[in-house]
Amino acid sequence: MTALPYRTALIVGTGPGISAALARQLSQAGLRVAVSARNIDKLEGLLEETGAEAFAADATDPASVDSLFQAVEARIGTPEVVVYNASGRVRGPITDLDPEEVRRAIETSAFGGFLVVQQAAKRLVPLGKGAILLTGATASVKGFANSASFAIGKFGLRGLAQSAARELAPKGIHVAHFVIDGAVRSASRPDPEDRPDSTLDPDAIAASYLAVLAQPRSAWSWEVELRPWVESF
Numbered sequence: 693m694t695a696l697p698y699r700t701a702l703i704v705g706t707g708p709g710i711s712a713a714l715a716r717q718l719s720q721a722g723l724r725v726a727v728s729a730r731n732i733d734k735l736e737g738l739l740e741e742t743g744a745e746a747f748a749a750d751a752t753d754p755a756s757v758d759s760l761f762q763a764v765e766a767r768i769g770t771p772e773v774v775v776y777n778a779s780g781r782v783r784g785p786i787t788d789l790d791p792e793e794v795r796r797a798i799e800t801s802a803f804g805g806f807l808v809v810q811q812a813a814k815r816l817v818p819l820g821k822g823a824i825l826l827t828g829a830t831a832s833v834k835g836f837a838n839s840a841s842f843a844i845g846k847f848g849l850r851g852l853a854q855s856a857a858r859e860l861a862p863k864g865i866h867v868a869h870f871v872i873d874g875a876v877r878s879a880s881r882p883d884p885e886d887r888p889d890s891t892l893d894p895d896a897i898a899a900s901y902l903a904v905l906a907q908p909r910s911a912w913s914w915e916v917e918l919r920p921w922v923e924s925f
């Protein structure tokens with residue numbers, strides 16, 4: 693793989709799936725990696741494996757996000773790659789949903805993305821380089837029944853990505869949105885024996901993120917859709 697033109701990375705909303713796979717591959721590519729979550733105790737194994745630095749933060753709180761970036765800068769330097777993987781959802785019929793739970797879900801999926809993109813842009817624009825990657829879902833382009841809060845949040849994040857790409861790309865910042873169109877494989881959700889590779893492998897997803905980071909600026913992607921080979925369109 694082409695060497696990445698970046699030295700540091702921050703992943704916000706880190707868990708055991710896509711984020712963990714991305715932390716491993718970015719570390720293997722030679723980047724210093726910072727990972728963030730509300731609860732960083734769950735990341736202990738990942739930190740030992742990758743050498744990443746962990747920071748507790750609430751992505752929906754402007755002061756917390758500002759403090760996160762300042763802490764990351766003090767520890768590893770300005771994060772030249774910033775990934776937003778946090779999302780929230782509450783399921784149920786529209787008539788039954790708790791408005792406050794919906795508000796929190798939308799804040800996590802979309803408003804938190806804005807706060808992270810804003811803080812990243814403030815630091816990357818003066819550098820004239822960097823990348824901001826936002827993780828979407830099938831719900832970014834198609835709203836399902838009983839999933840209004842997730843659709844609102846993910847549609848919002850996609851709109852943010854498109855707007856930020858148009859604004860920041862001419863300033864040297866590569867903004868890309870990833871539509872993860874299918875179930876992501878995990879220990880608790882393995883592929884059925886009769887349908888191998890019918891879910892998205894987190895390592896394969898991470899490899900696609902790194903491939904986008906390696907793109908020359910004359911041919912940047914602003915959006916990539918990833919789905920299993922057996923997934924229907």
